[in-house]
């Protein structure tokens with residue numbers, strides 16, 4: 001069943017924060033009462049190269065870069081609450097990224113507020129604020145291209161009117177909310193927030209406005225959230241530093257003692273195998289002026305999650321968690337072959353590539369799947385192939401008997417992607433696929449298996465139209481014949 005669309009009205013959100021907004025912090029914020037959690041900003045250029053990997057040991061979905069770095073890790077618990085924030089200056093790339101994560105997150109957001117040079121020099125972040133046409137192009141493309149809500153986060157412009165005009169233009173793109181950080185792009189976090197700007201925007205548009213920027217002077221505890229709402233006139237509030245310092249700011253029972261918050265955070269960091277340096281960074285942010293305390297010094301000296309756990313007296317928790325994860329690792333390795341099917345929504349997936357050399361020259365898994373479908377009197381397999389624009393690789397999903405199958409690996413050609421999806425289907429259903437050395441199943445004729453197709457052009461033409469089995473032509477390009485003369489190229 002599809003998840004309900006995330007609403008941005010009357011919510012309190014964890015703001016996007018580079019290095020802070022990783023999975024452990026987001027789960028912590030949710031536990032304490034945040035309605036919505038934004039991930040740290042992730043740059044489109046890096047994200048588009050990522051592979052979506054279902055991590056059966058951690059029970060997460062990981063987006064993994066070609067160098068094996070996990071760029072974004074998420075899990076079922078936050079699926080309906082997490083907003084994926086990207087840094088982008090390119091509508092097509094933004095859409096490619098949004099589509100990549102669409103099934104695993106509740107919404108996507110574009111960062112239009114980052115004043116740092118690494119962001120602005122690429123035309124991203126706050127640079128977008130002076131290019132409203134680009135803003136419009138990106139947001140329109142996203143709104144039209146994905147089925148989840150799209151939001152953006154801006155800083156305020158030099159005048160009230162300019163800010164209102166921009167947000168009205170943004171509203172017309174169809175976004176689900178606009179987060180307004182009430183500071184000019186030149187201002188630093190220590191400067192007071194301009195609630196009057198947020199208020200003017202909130203009055204001028206009907207799309208939900210999320211007020212941001214109140215951590216320093218306004219929001220210290222949960223009770224202050226209402227005051228920030230009142231002062232900014234917005235129904236929703238987004239907290240960055242107040243949450244980074246003590247995430248229990250989201251709890252109406254809070255603030256909880258920092259020791260408890262750090263311990264809760266660390267347990268998530270251990271459970272989800274968070275990068276140790278990232279864990280350290282977040283704990284040091286929480287420790288703030290206590291970073292030079294004995295505990296702070298131990299944290300700073302720690303190099304691994306084990307050492308950090310020791311500093312907090314969590315060795316037993318660490319040990320138990322490692323044992324549990326190891327047990328899961330062992331089960332997933334021994335329970336079946338490496339190509340164990342993994343459900344990805346309603347699609348059965350396996351990490352499989354089509355290796356041409358594993359099949360006789362005239363034979364492909366697609367042929368076997370087609371023949372099997374005919375034998376079973378099923379509709380012919382239907383292939384849906386998508387292309388990833390950034391590296392021009394392909395992924396295909398085949399539908400057979402109303403069930404979908406896909407390889408989680410991307411292929412360099414459409415043909416190979418289709419073959420890979422056919423293999424996933426055949427292996428899942430335990431059907432022969434024509435590999436060299438496989439016992440002859442009789443699914444595809446012996447003559448064909450032996451590659452004895454040398455007839456005249458006329459003979460071939462006849463076969464294309466009358467034969468009930470897939471045929472090949474001597475160029476090596478196969479044409480699968482079927483009732484409606486559908487042509488499908490084979491590698």
Ligand code: FNR
Pocket residue numbers: 015016017018019020039040041085111112113114153181189212213214215216238239240241242
């Ligand atoms: C940020 N901020 C930020 N904003 C954003 O849109 N994407 C991001 O990745 C980050 N990264 C980030 C990291 C860290 C460590 C901090 C402190 C801040 C800005 C943040 O979301 C927010 O707009 C400002 O901090 C103002 O809100 P507060 O802190 O007053 O609640």
